[in-house]
Amino acid sequence: MAKRERRVGYGWPVLLAIGVHIAALMLTIIKWPESEPDPTSSSVVQATLVRAETATDQPQQTEDSAPPASQPEEEGAQEPEESAPAESSEEPAPDSDAEVTDSAVEEAKAEAQRLQEEAQRAAEQRAKAEKRRQAEAEAEKKRQAEAEAERKRQAEAEAKKKRQAEAAAEKKRQAEAEAEAERKRQAEAEAERKRQAEAEAEKKRQAEAERKRQQELAERAAQANNSSLDSMISDEEQSIANAKQANEAANGFKNLVRRYVEQSWNVPSNASSELRAIVRIQLLPTGELVSATITQSSGNSAFDHSVISAVEKAAPFREMRELDASVKGRFREFNLDFNPEDIR
């Protein structure tokens, strides 16, 4: 035993260590039960129907009126019970004074008789009172029952009245609905008539258009013979127009750059309208700014500086990418002149 205590083996520790790791792994693997997310409904307003109420509130009314009707009955039943314990009587204690003298004995006898009589009377009275009370209770009960019946009758009468009113309203509504339907039907019939008329007019118009088109076709076929020369001329014109367009695009790009720069230009407040700076802008084909330098200074270094920083702020000019290759070449490097009057 002493030996076992001395050397601590590694068997148990290994098992314990592996157990610890498996437990840790389980903790990561086990999915804790999550609360299910609410099913997202497609409707914007999330509402659940609690009770489908009937169109008429009649059944509900009768339901509501039922509970109070049964309440007074219970109360009436409880009342006699409550009064019952109150009649516990205190017995008159007989006088136990025993005197040796006869008179005393007689007196005692008389006294006892009197007491007895009194007790009897009291008992009678009590019985009477009891009877009266019972009668009262019964009367009360009856009255309550009557009142109950009365109330019920009234409720029923009311319900009936309501039902009748309801029915009348219903009839009225139906009549109205019918009238409405009638009116609608008439309106529809009229609309139908109108539509037919329109369709006819449409047909007429189409026939006319068809005739015209055929005429035109015939005319064009006649012209087609002498148009081959014209087409050559028009080709020429088109190429000229293309060149013009490219030119315009180039000008447009320059204007665009100018507008961008002016948008981000903080003109110094002291700049007078006579100042004028020319900036040389170098761009990459992608529109990135390579450099912007002042080629002709305005003489006001703050003004020059503001122009340069405006150009830098406005860069890059992405529209450069959309230009034609031939036009792009022109804008790798170009000059822009700035004048505070341009934006004032």
Next chain:
Amino acid sequence: MNDSMSIPHLIMNASLIVQLVMLLLLAASIASWIIIFQRSIALRRAEKSYRDFEDRFWSGVDLNELYRDLPAEQESLGAEHVFRSGFREFNRLMPKTQSTDAVLEGVQRGQRVALSREEDRLQLHLTFLATVASASPYIGLFGTVWGIMGSFQSLSMAQQATLSTVAPWIAEALVATAMGLFAAIPAVIFYNRLSAHAGRLLGKYENFAEEFHAILHRNLQGRSEREAS
């Protein structure tokens, strides 16, 4: 938590080096826990046996008898070992020399050797715990950095980098750090705890050695005075 972000899934999907790092960390963690359990049990037993031995020593038993009762040298541990080596030295030197100082010196030396051996035995493998504690966060961090590097390399191929393309990679990489910390935290805590426990036990052994030495000294002093008179 969707399925693709669960931890086992992340581990299985990680790149090879990250997986190797995780494996290394897992091995380190298991080894450190083995040492934690083994050392805790061993130290608790050593403390219990020390208490038993102390009770016996101070119960007024004859020291010669106690010496004979104790098991052989190789199997004795703790305070018993200290007592045995000191007493054996005392017994061997007594017939050979008359000098009290020489005897006491010999006893002290024997005890010192026994104490240092006990210290060695108590703190066995605790340095491994210290190594795991300090190194495994770095190993885990290495795995994370490697994983994030991989994620950025693959990100450069992607057309656009949205959060959903980056997130799984980074989560994968971070698992390595988490595992490093998982290995390191228990190792730190138990290294401190166990080394404090071992130090306390060693202090008890030393106190016992001093007390034993004092008893022997008293005996020898009495004998030499008797001889002188």
